[in-house]
Structure formats: C-alpha cells, structure tokens
Amino acid sequence: MSIKELLLKFDKDGVIQNYAKALPYFKKYWFRTALALGLAIPIGSLDAVIALSLKPYMDIVMVDKTVQSPWYIPLLIVAFTSIQGLLNYLSTYMNAWVGGKVTTDMKKDLYGKLMHKDATYFDRKSSGDVIKRFNNDADSACGGLLNNLKTGISRLFSSISLVGVLIYNSWQLAIIAIIVLICAVIPLTKMRALIKSVTEKSESAGGKIITTYNEAFGGNKITTAYNLYKYNTKKFNKDLDSLFGLKMKITQKTGWLSPMMHIMVSIGIAAVIGLGSYMIVQKQITSGNFVSFITALIMLYTPIKLLGNNAKSMQTSLLALERVIKNLGAVPKVRDKENAITLKGLNNCIEFRDVRFSYVKGKPVLKEISFTVPKGETFALVGNSGGGKSTIVNLLPRFYDIKKGNILIDGVDVKDISLQSLRDNIAIVFQDNFLFSGTIRENIMLGNLNATEEELQEALKDSYLLDFVNSLEKGLDTDIGERGVLLSGGQKQRIGIARAFLKNAPILILDEATSALDNEAEKIVQQAIENLMKDRTVFVIAHRLTTVQNADRIAVIKNGKLVELGNHNELINIENGVYKHLYESQFSNVETPVEV
Helix, strand or coil: CCHHHHHHHHCCCCHHHHHHHHCHHHHCCHHHHHHHHHCHHHHHHCHHHHHHHHHHHHHHHHHCCCCCCCCHHHHHHHHHHHHHHHHHHHHHHHHHHHHHHHHHHHHHHHHHHHHCCCHHHHHHCCHHHHHHHHHHHHHHHHHHHHHHHHHHHHHHHHHHHHHHHHHHHCHHHHHHHHHHHHHHHHHHHHHHHHHHHHHHHHHHHHHHHHHHHHHHHHCHHHHHHCCCHHHHHHHHHHHHHHHHHHHHHHHHHHCCHHHHHHHHHHHHHHHHHHHHHHHHHCCCCCHHHHHHHHHHHHHHHHHHHCHHHHHHHHHHHHHHHHHHHHHHHCCCCCCCCCCCECCCCCCCEEEEEEEEECCECCECCEEEEEEEEECCCEEEEEECCCCCHHHHHHHCCCCCCCCEEEEEECCEEHHHECHHHHHHCEEEECCCCCCCCCEHHHHHHCCCCCCCHHHHHHHHHHCCCHHHHHCCCCHHHCECCHHHCCCCHHHHHHHHHHHHHHHCCCEEEEECCCCCCCHHHHHHHHHHHHHHHCCCEEEEECCCHHHCCCCCEEEEEECCEEEEEECHHHHHCCCCCHHHHHHHHHHCCCCCCCCC
16 A cells, blocks of 8 residues: 555545645745744753753752752743743744734635636625635634644643653653544544534535625615614524524533533542552652653643543634635636637637526526527627526536537637637627726726727727716726726726726627616616727627617527527518517507516
8 A cells, every 4th residue: 555545545534635635825935834833843852851950950950958949940940941932922923923924815815716717607696605615714714723833842842851751750750641532533533524514514504694785785775775783683683593503512512522521630640649548658669750740741631631622623724725715626617628619709609509407407507509699799688587698698608518419619629719819709798887996097998908098998989988987076097986887888988898898808798787877867878889880890788679670680589599590570460479569568559468
C-alpha cells in the first residue's frame, strides 16, 4: 500500500486532504506562517519550566529548610514566563497577519468562482447562501485553521514537555496520568460525526437569516405598501427560533464532553494524590518530586478540560474549510471547450436547430424549437407568459446549456465558441435592468471600460440621456444608490441602453425592455431602442405588440413550442391563429381574454 493510499485510508473524513489543499495559499507567506506556527513550539515547551523548577525549590527550601535558598529559581520562572508571553504575542500577531492575508486571497478566488457560476446556480441559491459560502466560510476556515494549528502545536509540545516532567519525577504516577489522558481524549475523535449534520443545517439556517435581511432592504417598499411588518417579523422570528434550536442541538451533542473531561481529570488527580502520598511515605519519591509532578499534571490537564469546547470550534472551522475547498474546486457547468473558437462578429445567420431544454428534469420548457435569423433581421418572440420566450434568448449567450439540439452562429455551435468572445458579441437590455451601486458614468462604462469620452457622449445622445444628465448637479458622476434606487424606471432603462450602445455588439437582445414603463417613459425608451437596433441582428421579446409589429419576423411561442412564424401581416391573416387572438385581445374591444 502506497503512502497516499495509507493516508486516504486513515483520513476518512478528508481532514488532511483539505488541509493539504489549503496549503498553497500559505506558500507565498511561508516564512511568516512557519514563524507563527514555529513559535508555538517554545511557547508550549516552556510550560515545563515552572513545574520542573519546583522540585529543587521544594526539596531545599520547604523540606530541608536550609539557608542555601535557590534564590534564582523565582527569577528564572519570571524570566521564562516573560519570554513565553513575548513569544505568544509574536505568534498571535503573525497568526492574525497570515490568517488575514490567506482569507483575503481565498475570498478573491472564491469571488472569481462565484462570477463564473452558471445561471442555474443562482436560480437555486439564496443571497444568504452565497454570502455564507463565499465570504463567511473563508473567515471561519482561515481564522480557525491557523488558530487551531497554533493551539494544536502548542498543546502538543506542552504535553510532551510536561509528560517528560511527569516521567522524570515518577514513572509509576506518569503511567496513571497518561492512561487518564488517553481516556479523556478518545471521545474527541467522534466530534466530527456528532456535529457535521447539525452544523450543515445550522449554516443553512444562518444563510436564510442573511437572505431575510437582504429582502428587508430590497423589499422595503412592498413591506410598507402591504403592511407586512407583522408578517415579516413573525417569519423572521420563526427562522431565528429554528437557528437557536439547531445551535442547542450542537450544544446537546457536544456539551457533555467538557464536564466528562472534568470528571476524568479529577479521577486522574485523585489517583495520583492517593498513590503519591503512599510513595512519599515509603520514601520512593520526595516531596519536591510530588509537588513538581502535581504542578505538571494540573498544567497538562487544565487545557484538556476545555478541549470539548475547543474541539467543537475546531470541527466547525474544518467543516467551513471543507466547504471552501469544495467551492474552490468546483468546475463551472457552462464553460469553454478545449481549443474553443473565437467569434469575430456575425457574418451570416443564427440558427436554432431542434432545441430542447428544461430547468428541471422531466419538465420540458422548450420542445423542438427550430428557426433561422439572418444577419440584420429583427426577430420578435411573443406568446403566453411562461411559454419559453426568455428561455430562448437566454440560451444564445449560454446562460444555460441545452441538452439536445444545436444553437449555431454562422454554422458554428455556440458550445464550440469561447464564452468570452460569444458574450462580447451580444448586448442585452433586460426588463428590470440591473444597475450597480456607484455613479451613472460607472454603470454606462461597463459596456466598454475603454470607451473614449466622445463615445460616451454619443451613447448618451443616442439613448436620450443628455438632458437628464445635464440637469444633475454632478452630471455623470451622480451616485445612483444601490440597484439604482434613486432613478425612475425609464432612466434605468436608458442607462442600460447607453451601456449597450457602448458595447456595440452585432447581436442585440431586448427582453421586455419597455413592459414595466408608463406610456410617456415608454415612448422615450422606445426611441432610444430604435437607435440601438440600427444595423444589428435583434431578438425582441415583448407582450405589447405595438413594439413588435414592425419586426421582420415574429415567432409565436406557446407552451414551449414554435406554433407560428411570419411577419405581422402574415400572422394577422391566419384564421383562428394564436397571434391573431393575441392581437385582438390587446387592440379590440374584446371583453373575454383569450388564453394563448
């Protein structure tokens, strides 16, 4: 059996493997890491000095009562303790420095992993889960990792040195002490199994609490408008009570360890005192031996009594590290193939060929969708809500990957094109256009971080933003608040359109870009969109048919299927056609709505 196989067999829980995978993060700080952990060796070893020095002091002064008092012993104790304290401070400082640096590096890598998660991940996870997994776990893992290693090394060398003192003073008493020590430590090996499942549930519940806070911030107007104070408070209190219950379960499973260790330690001390008293009477050991032994024993046992709580903290850190390593090692579901092709614009057409897709296995959303969009065409998608329109356009930039069929750009499957170049060639304006906290300038420049001031001004003009920006005291440098809360819906959309102008991509997707606006705002935004659509291949999704009547072709999607395809005049003349019913329900005095 190889060393690797032996380690894997021994390391059933993967603790050593996780530590090993985390080691590269410490490599660039190896000197400070080695110093932080190396200092723990003398810190622990110096524990033995006090216990060892008591033997001659007791034998000479307290028992023999000679005038030749070893005056230097108290000074040595103070000196060694001061050295130990200084080393402890240096170790703590280095620990915090290295831990902070490694945590920062881990968070950077974790954020990079988060940025490349596919849309399915964000569909299934809450904001609280993301914060816990990609931020809080790194804090718990790295801080706990170094602290636990430092404590472990210090305790190890302290125990070795103190056991040496025990054996030096009386090997018979040392055997009793070591047996009790082993019996006290054995239950700690079961700690991971005891708390793992409950800890995972507790972490999940903690993520839910964070999500609730995020929703309180983002949904404050809904809360106010619908008087949801009591409802949300009740829901939050329930989640908090659930989290409390889980934490109590952890305490229930582990809280008995420390009391049990207290009992084991007291048994050990009692046995040593009993046997030690007999050995003193029999002159097998001196009083100095006994006092030195008892001091070393108490110094050895004292941290052992607290190991139950320390072990719980250690296992929590290990489980956090396990989750961090898992996230760092995760491979994005949507990723580049080897030797992926670089897309350089659109030269011919975009083709959907027998595309089938489902978010949940066994529940198809798209069924055998096939169509071709030539370069420069405006292609509209209409139909019933939930029919699959947005899904179709989300598949083009590979927010999701299809299981069956092909999506081709100039005859090349999008899966064979690098994600970077594919998405560089597609601009999107969503219904709820997301804006980042910061200024108007910063949000528009996201379309092209290298855009010139001239290009920026041209984008403002084409998106009908100039008058609005000029009316602001700080102009483009006006802060818009988180998610653009200080702007109207129309202003947000025009910033999104200006961003798309700067990107200047040949393929444009407009996903319900005007559906959430009032008539006046819609007119301005529609004019900006018409400017944006010029000389591009455009996919338009809209409920309001006024925005798609002039499209070159209109695809009618119903329940995941393409049921009609043609221009407005062709579709409106199909007897009992889906598009015709949809059109009449919007523009005629039809009292009974038509299901489409």
